[in-house]
Amino acid sequence: MNEGISAEGLGVEIDGTEILHAVTVFLPHRRIAVIGANGAGKSTFARTLNGLVRPTSGRVTVAGLDPAREPRRAREAVGFLFSSPDAQILMPTPSEDIALSLKAAGIPRADRAERAAAELARFGLTGHADQPAHSLSGGQKQLLALAAVLASAPRVLVADEPTTLLDLGNARRMGDLLLDGDEAGPVAEQVVIVTHDLELAARCDVALRFSDGRLAEQGDPDEVIARYRAEFA
Amino acid sequence: MNEGISAEGLGVEIDGTEILHAVTVFLPHRRIAVIGANGAGKSTFARTLNGLVRPTSGRVTVAGLDPAREPRRAREAVGFLFSSPDAQILMPTPSEDIALSLKAAGIPRADRAERAAAELARFGLTGHADQPAHSLSGGQKQLLALAAVLASAPRVLVADEPTTLLDLGNARRMGDLLLDGDEAGPVAEQVVIVTHDLELAARCDVALRFSDGRLAEQGDPDEVIARYRAEFA
Amino acid sequence: MISLYRPGTSPLHRLPAGAKLIGLAVLALAASLWPHTIWTALGTLVAVLALFVLGGQPPSVFWRQLWAAKWIIVLLVVTQLLFSSWQAAITVTARVLAVVLLAALVTLTTRMGDLLDALERALGPLRALGVEPARVAFVLSLTIAAIPVIAGLARQVGDAHRARGVRPGPHAIVTLLVLALRHADDVGDAITARAAHP
Amino acid sequence: MTRRPDPWEARDTARVAVFAAIIVVLGLMGPIPVPGLVPITAQTLGVMLAGTVLGWKRGAAAVVVVLVLVAIGLPVLSGGRGGLGVFLGPTVGYLVGWVPGVIVIGLIAQSGALRWWRVALGALVGGVLVIYAFGIPAQAVIADLPLGGAAIASAAFLPGDIIKVVLCTILTMSLYRAYPPAFPARVRAARSRRTTG
Ligand SMILES: Nc1ncnc2c1ncn2[C@@H]1O[C@H](COP(=O)(O)OP(=O)(O)OP(=O)(O)O)[C@@H](O)[C@H]1O
Ligand SMILES: Nc1ncnc2c1ncn2[C@@H]1O[C@H](COP(=O)(O)OP(=O)(O)OP(=O)(O)O)[C@@H](O)[C@H]1O
Ligand SMILES: O=C(O)CCCC[C@@H]1SC[C@@H]2NC(=O)N[C@@H]21
Ligand SMILES: [Mg+2]
Ligand SMILES: [Mg+2]
DSSP, X not given: OOOOEEEEEEEEEETTEEEEEEEEEEEOOSEEEEEEOTTSSHHHHHHHTTTSSOOSEEEEEETTBOXXXXXXXXXXXXXXXXXXXXXXXXSSSHHHHHHHHHHHTTOOHHHHHHHHHHHHHHTTOGGGTTSOGGGSOHHXXXXXXXXXXXXXXXXXXXXXXXXXXXXXXXXXXXXXXXXXXXXXXXXXXXXXXXXXXXXXXXXXXXEEEEETTEEEEEEOHHHHXXXXXXXXX | OOOOEEEEEEEEXXXXXXXXXXXXXXXXXXXXXXXXXXXXXXXXXXXXXXXXXXXXXEEEEETXXXXXXXXXXXXXXXXXXXXXXXXXXXXXXXXXXXXXXXXXXXXXXXXXXXXXXXXXXXXXOGGGTTSOGGGSOHHHHHHHHHHHHHTTOOSEEEEESTTTTOOHHHXXXXXXXXXXXXXXXXXXXXEEEEOSOHHHHHTSSEEEEEETXXXXXXXXXHHHHHHHHHHTO | OOXXXXXXXXXXXXXXXXXXXXXXXXHHHHHHHSOOXXXXXXXXXXXXXXXXXXXXXXXXXXXXXXHHTHHHXXXXXXXXXXXXXXXXXXXXXXXXXXXXXXXXXXXXXXXXHHHHHHHHHHHGGGGGGTOOHHHHHHHHHHHHHHHHHHHHHHHHHHHHHHHTTOOOOTTHHHHHHHHHHHHHHHXXXXXXXXXXXX | OOOOSOOOOHHHHHXXXXXXXXXXXXXXXXXXXXXXXOEEOTHHHHHHHXXXXXXXXXXXXXXXXXXXXXXXXXXXXXXXXXXXXXXXXXXXXHHHHHHHHHHHHHHHHTSXXXXXXXXXXXXXXXXXXXXXXXXXXXXXXXXXXXXXXXXXXXXXXXXXXXXXXXXXXXXXXXXXXXXXGGSOHHHHHHHHHHHXX
């Protein structure tokens, strides 16, 4: 079963400024969009979900875990896709990069090569397994980053602006993967997508809108987005 | 008068691969959108306009100048805005950064401080003139980058994905500035915008679509965009 | 970043990395401590040339290695001529070159991974001092992956300068450092998020 | 705010790797051929910056990483050189001296609030004196020179290295103004205490 994501009076203060303030929300939905202005606190909220940022007040639970208390287990359960693929590709070649995730997930060394090959095949990267990762195209890099995150089979996937700099085709492909999965099924039980791409956000089951460190609104994506757009019309 | 941008059989080859192939186009329009898939050659085309990339065949002229022959003069006439604002901030504080552009434009030292202050005021950055430039928010950094480019009053402005990572409000503001200018008038005689943001592209006077290093299509933005979208529907 | 290793199947390629490293240490020490004359020094150089042949390296590779050592040659010859004699210049230069080229030959015939493994084994005793071999291997891979990214950032900074009509002087390094350190923080977060820190 | 004393986290590993990459990339900019035949590179400037920005521990780690990459055969030294040969040539002492050098730079430059004179002193003592203290004797032994002769030979590096000390000082202080988070919290705290209090 899906325990959902829940936050209770979640607050984050860094160097004396309050970045996130009293966020309370329960999200059993499968696909969650997070939208809002620059600096509204979207990324900070996303980062509390896998313990990259620790709440300074309140608490958050994801997949039945408290990331602040059990960061290691939370990171196994919650995969995180960053917007810049360059920073996420940690190893010189795609196959080594996937192998790194498998190692972190405790897969024995003997099985890693085969699993890595399968993972790369799933994202159409087989032909690029051993070429220098930096020579991949932007779209391929973003797919590799996703493959590396999914290699450890997280239950929840958090993606922070996953379609930035991607063209229509690549953005569509990334969006389809995140929201609908592929032949192998959905990518995770729950997917949280932080994005400025409102077309992508509209395809989720629920949308949260942050503003000035607060959760300003949540609900049906179309309505939340319409009101957000209206503010800037 | 506006001499327009023109390319004749423009080709670029790097390390033996052809990145841009026989682009011929004449653009007297004030606002020009460049769209197309990742790796299609959009940025490469944009970079030939101010001589950052030299054509290996054919030629291009901008504002009556050939950037390959007169790169210095072309760079004075053609401002370039990159997508990553961090890479464009060349000095520790906003006011020093603007002053650097003024210096490059040959403004005497005595006048620079005043001009820099005026330029910052134009973009609402007065309060941040002397704080560490990299502590500005994403939207403010992008505005600073634009202010630094405009400080030398270029005749043509080329912007490569200027609204990436910006929220709706900031993207709108940046788009309005680039396309319509502000009280001080339009930002330049001609504006070239390379973008994946098709709403932004739709607001231009003409759209070019690149594909595989070739100019695949040019014409009315709505039509060019509609056909581009149709391909991925 | 492409290693200087040149793939092949020569006897030297097949020798285990550890053996080559020990051999290099012994031969280098012997060649350095031997009281050379012009002729023994040149002879040592010729012997190393013979080893290049044994290692399946064409003459062009030998010349390229010599060319790479041009500063060393200049340095040695000039200083010896200044402080000693022309005979000493030849002897010392030949002796040092022989050792340098011998070491280069090990690099040319040994895979990076094998050298790394040998290094990891050598590092074993340092574990007591808190040096984790797995951590060392991780940071090395991380660096190899980061080099092209940082080179790309340097290109971006150079372009941004040129586009604004400013010559990218030493000051451009500040912008490069800012970009690189931000990148490092993102990499750090990605390591944490992927639970990849050994 | 209280901080645990210097925990080594993923971010530190990442900074070490990225700074090692910076040192490599500065070397790729190629040697600047100077009259007098000495290739002067920006690489030693990278070593100095590693000390002033990262501090002695992370700075030393970054330099060691570069040396290990050299040893396993990557062309990461200026002019695309690398491999074990470098460690048996007459400049090996300088190269090995980078490690104690960067440690001394870091210890001096970050011994208190960040000040230009601390940075300059650190770069001069660690980046020049210490590196030469290792480089000159090694050169004397390997190139069979009297110590004085090796010292005179190394003087060819001196003008370049003095310029690098000056640059390192300017760049470090500029970096602090542009991006304070580049420096460890301890250094920033010391600086803001001194400047505001
Ligand atoms: N480590 C930090 N130290 C200090 N301030 C921070 C830190 N991280 C975030 N902030 C600040 O907190 C605020 C919220 O940041 P956050 O990254 O969560 O915004 P966001 O909604 O993701 O914005 P964007 O759309 O630009 O990505 C911003 O004002 C930011 O400057
Ligand atoms: N300096 C270079 N060396 C080698 N290849 C290059 C270089 N610059 C660009 N390319 C290649 O040329 C092609 C076109 O690149 P370009 O950056 O112009 O594409 P783009 O249309 O701007 O793509 P995107 O939408 O991803 O920004 C790509 O395949 C790219 O890898
Ligand atoms: O072989 C190399 O590339 C590194 C050798 C060390 C160079 C030394 S470090 C001090 C001195 N200053 C320089 O610019 N080069 C030498
Ligand atoms: Mg964000
Ligand atoms: Mg582009």
